[in-house]
Amino acid sequence: MRESKIMFLQYLTGLLILVFGGLHFLALSFLTPSPDKQLYVYQSATNHTLVGGALYYNYVLDIYKNLAWAAVFELFLTVVTFHAFNGFRIILSEQFSGPTASKVISYSMLIIGLIVFIWGTRTILLAFLG
Amino acid sequence: MTVQVILKGFGEVVKEVTFRVRRYDPEKDNTPKYSEYKVPVKKGMTVLDGILYIKEHIDPSLSARYSCRMGICGSCAMIINGKERLACQTQILELNKDLIKVDPLGNYNLIKDLVPDLSKLFNNHKSVKPYIIRNDNPPTAEYLQKPEEREKYAMFTECILCGACLSACPTMAADDLYLGPQALAQAYRYIADSRDMGFEERLNVLDSKHGVWRCHFAGACSEVCPKGVDPALAIQLLRGVLMKNSFFGYKQVPAPVGKERPTVVEGLKVLEEKIKESEKK
Numbered sequence A: 001m002r003e004s005k006i007m008f009l010q011y012l013t014g015l016l017i018l019v020f021g022g023l024h025f026l027a028l029s030f031l032t033p034s035p036d037k038q039l040y041v042y043q044s045a046t047n048h049t050l051v052g053g054a055l056y057y058n059y060v061l062d063i064y065k066n067l068a069w070a071a072v073f074e075l076f077l078t079v080v081t082f083h084a085f086n087g088f089r090i091i092l093s094e095q096f097s098g099p100t101a102s103k104v105i106s107y108s109m110l111i112i113g114l115i116v117f118i119w120g121t122r123t124i125l126l127a128f129l130g
Numbered sequence B: 001m002t003v004q005v006i007l008k009g010f011g012e013v014v015k016e017v018t019f020r021v022r023r024y025d026p027e028k029d030n031t032p033k034y035s036e037y038k039v040p041v042k043k044g045m046t047v048l049d050g051i052l053y054i055k056e057h058i059d060p061s062l063s064a065r066y067s068c069r070m071g072i073c074g075s076c077a078m079i080i081n082g083k084e085r086l087a088c089q090t091q092i093l094e095l096n097k098d099l100i101k102v103d104p105l106g107n108y109n110l111i112k113d114l115v116p117d118l119s120k121l122f123n124n125h126k127s128v129k130p131y132i133i134r135n136d137n138p139p140t141a142e143y144l145q146k147p148e149e150r151e152k153y154a155m156f157t158e159c160i161l162c163g164a165c166l167s168a169c170p171t172m173a174a175d176d177l178y179l180g181p182q183a184l185a186q187a188y189r190y191i192a193d194s195r196d197m198g199f200e201e202r203l204n205v206l207d208s209k210h211g212v213w214r215c216h217f218a219g220a221c222s223e224v225c226p227k228g229v230d231p232a233l234a235i236q237l238l239r240g241v242l243m244k245n246s247f248f249g250y251k252q253v254p255a256p257v258g259k260e261r262p263t264v265v266e267g268l269k270v271l272e273e274k275i276k277e278s279e280k281k
């Protein structure tokens, strides 16, 4: 693939990271269903109201069980992995030039990127399937 | 009646400055070292004049490259007080310092003292085919171009190949194979020229791993260019062209040829004959 196409994807994934990252932040901070935001404090007469953003672990996990959210996280993982490992490829190929170095860098970044992607997908799937 | 023009203060020694010059002789030295020289400064004296003063009066072994002494040939670029400048265009008094530190351009191999090996600059320049490329018949007159078409690339024709931009460029320092701001600006200069048809021929070099996409837009090239060229701008414009090309294709429309000129036609015939003769030989 021509470098201009790869760079187009790099810029596009950069933008998508903002979108999916925003959604991810939204999901975890505001949309997490916490109907009872009351925390009982041991040996105290009153209940404390939890303020913005404090999360119940189980409710967070519930988000992962929702197919739409799982899809958003999977897409987030995809764009982050591409953007990060293509970025590493660019940085490394500036430091180590030459055709052999270039091949080694491209393939190793592809393989490591794939491993990270598969591992991340596994995590999302495990959470989704409970 | 003779009119005498007196330039007030011209030729008077105004002050003495210290030149701290980086010296390196590959035959003698393992590493570069700095030497200091006291130079009396007259009004109007440039850093190049200072270097020549040192050569003439203190140490003739000091080497520097220069030719026109008027900011045209681009030979005398060097790092003066930390910034790439043309030595022949830098007034010592305008620097307003008692210490003038002079280093050779960075990001190049060194030949001696202040003389860098500019082959990288010239090879990269050559690799982008910096000339009008046409695939039609040899022209029988000039190609016609409107003033507004010339405006599109006019600024980039000012480049004098001094190499200052490559020295200032941080990507150049990291990536040996990077084309560099000078070559990329010249590639854009020709691609944007309405007379040119050579986009495809330059594409592989420009749209490569070490081509136009490796610019990080530090802007150091544009900052130091002594001719007011903005290579960083050319790189952005070139990226636009390449991006357009990779999705929709980029078509160059050849400028038309003017009304046939008999002298040009005659000249072409002579040229053809000469080529044939030399081929026979």
Ligand code: SF4
Pocket (backbone or CB within 6 Å): B074, B158, B159, B160, B161, B162, B163, B164, B165, B166, B181, B182, B185, B221, B224, B225, B226, B227, B228, B229, B231
């Ligand atoms: S673009 Fe400017 S700094 Fe770079 S080589 Fe040309 S004249 Fe020198």
Ligand code: FES
Pocket (backbone or CB within 6 Å): B065, B066, B067, B068, B069, B070, B071, B072, B073, B074, B075, B076, B077, B086, B087, B088, B089
């Ligand atoms: S000597 Fe020609 S540009 Fe300085």
